Amino acid sequence: MSFFIRGAPSKKKKPLGKKDSNNGKPKRDMSIAASNKIRKKKSKLSEEIVSDSSEDEIETPASKRKLEPSSSESEEEETAQEKRLRLTKQYLAQLEEEEKDNEETKDIDRDAISHRLREEVLEQSGKLQKKVAQDYDFQATPEMAVLRGHQLSVTCLVISSDNKHAYSGSKDCSIIKWNLESCRKEFVIPGGRKGTEDTHKGHTTHVLALAISSDNSFLASGCRSKIIHVWNPGNGELLHTFRGHRDAVSGLSFRKGTHTLYSASHDRSVKVWNLDEMAYVETLFGHQDSIMAIDSLTRERAVTAGGRDNTLRVWKIIEESQLIYNSPGGSVDCIKLINEEHFISGSDDGSISLWSVLKKKPAAVVKNAHSKRFDTITNGQSQTQNTVYPKEENWISSVAALQSSDLLASAGSKDSKIRLWQCSDGYRSLQPLASIDIVGFVNAMQFTSDGSLLVAGVGQEHRLGRWWRLKNARNSIVIIKLKKKADGKQ
Structure with a gap:
């Protein structure tokens, strides 16, 4: 190891006309201190040389280091491009395994994998439109x-992401969890009377809205008493209350x-909440009247219907x-996103209106x-033509959309019907497909994500008032099984 030893510091010349104090004693002490410093530096440098040489003696030869690279060096050698390539290969291998399971064959269909990749890209961009409406058979009944449990009209419902359970809210202030496979109720969160808000764990006024997180961790419910309850969807335990x-x-x-x-409210505002922290985030203003409905998908966006x-x-x-x-x-009373770029109201x-953002x-x-002019239409074909029908006062009480597809549904309040619609290519028009008879006000409905079921919440009255009352209707949840043309399987 190359190094330099500094020599003794040169003596500075004493300015003329000045004398050292104490008869030159401080000068002698300074020279002794300087020599001691030099000795210490020499010993320190010699120690450093010895330690360096000892490290060199135990160090692995350069040739051996090249043959045995460390794990950290090998990780650094992988560039960002190589890492992306490796992850892409892993993802393609995963898709191949999934396609094997779906097709139940050893032959891998590359076209199916590329088709799925294209669908995922379109879905992320909000432009995916699956052609599924033509696959259903609506000619047969x-x-x-029919699942009964609520005492008053069902006002809202939501389906879990695994399509196994549905949750419904009612004017009787209760929430019920249903098993869609066995068609049985799993638990009931009972409603309470007005004035018992401080003691009752639940709602004491009409439940108007429900939502469940995509990982089925949280169930949120809102009511007329201005509060939002957050529940555990598994056991119905109350986790938090937002005011x-x-x-x-x-x-x-x-x-x-x-x-x-x-959350949307009749106070004309939209609020954002973080359930990881159980905290309020912000409030959005803009509507000039009561907000009637809200929906959202993957983007940090929400769509709302502003009523009057x-x-x-x-x-x-x-x-x-x-x-x-x-x-x-x-008045715009209901809204639903089809994908990130299109929605129906x-x-x-x-x-009913079809929109592009x-x-x-x-x-x-x-x-x-x-x-009544749509009553005779089945699979898009009309049985009667050139018939004039009188205008009827049938409010649109709810709409539903099979996500990223061309299949839609609407309910006309007191006409006791659900109508199914097909979107044309590019979401430019709506064509009627079929009509399903259900006695009562269909106040809420939703497709399962696989399109096998359409679940409807039915009541004797409209979800927001008592303008009409259909005594023959049952306050219930109706599960409609949709059949495909190909094999008739549900």
């Missing part, structure tokens, strides 16, 4: 199971893949902005969607 809205909570929705909850202000809004949470769409019909004038006007509008 569908099989239905902050100044009027009835009319809509709830979880952002897909997260524990972020969006005749607007629909797309809330961009990150950008802190909103897009406003003016409805051509009456229903109004109290009986019209890129256009301010609806791509398609079906007026009087629940009039």
Whole structure:
């Protein structure tokens, strides 16, 4: 090891006209201290040389180090591009294994894998449209199971992501968990009387909204008493209660893949909640009247129906902005996202509208969607033509969409019917497919993610009031089994 030893410091010349104090004694002490410093430095440097040489003696030769690289060096040698390539190969291998399980064959269909990859890209971009409506057989009367448990009208429902359970809320202030396979109730969260809010663990007014997280960890419910309860979906345990809205909570929705909850209220605001921290995040304002419904998917966005202000809004949470769409019909009472780019809405004038987030006007509008002129249509074919039907007052009470597909559904309040619709290519028009008779107000409905079931919440009254009452209706959950054309399997 090369090094330099500094020599003794040179003596500084004493300025003329000045004398050392104490007869030169300080000068002698300084020279002794300097020599001691030099000795210490020499000994320290010699120790460093010895230690360096000892390390060199035990160090592995360079040739051996090249043959035996360490694990950290090998990890550093993998570039970012090589890592992406390795992860891509792993993902493709995983897809091949899944395709093996789906097809139950050893031959791997490369076209099927590439098709699935394209679908995933389109779904992430919000433009995926699966052609599934033509696969169903609507000519035969569908099989239905009626589940009774609520004393008053069912107002809302939600299905778990695994399609095994459904949760329903009612005007009797209760929440019921249903098993969709056995068609039985698993537990009931009973409602309480007004004035018992401090002691009763549950709702004491009409339950108007339900939402469940995509990992089935949280179930949220909102009611007319301005509060949001958060439950454990497995056992019905109350986890937390949010307070902050100044009027009835009319809509709830979880952002897909997260524990972020969006809530809409008759106080004209949208609130954002974080259920990981059980904390309030922010409030969004913009609507001029009571918000009637809300929905969201994967993006940090939410869509809302503004009721009598005749607007629909797309809330961009990150950008802190909103897009406003003016409805051509009456009060907008319900809304549902088809994918990230398109959604459907229903109004109290009986019209349903198909929207694109890129256009301010609806791509398609079906007026009087629940009039008798659609009663004779099956699989898109009309049995009667050139018939004039009178205008009927059938509000659109709920809409549903099979996510990222061309299959939609609407309910016309007191007409006791569910109508199924097909979107054309590019979501430019709506074609009627079939009509399903269900006596009562269909206040809520949802498709299972695999499209095998359509679950409807039925009541004798509308979810928000008592304008009409159908005494023949049953307050119940109706499970409709949808059959495919190919093999007739459900």
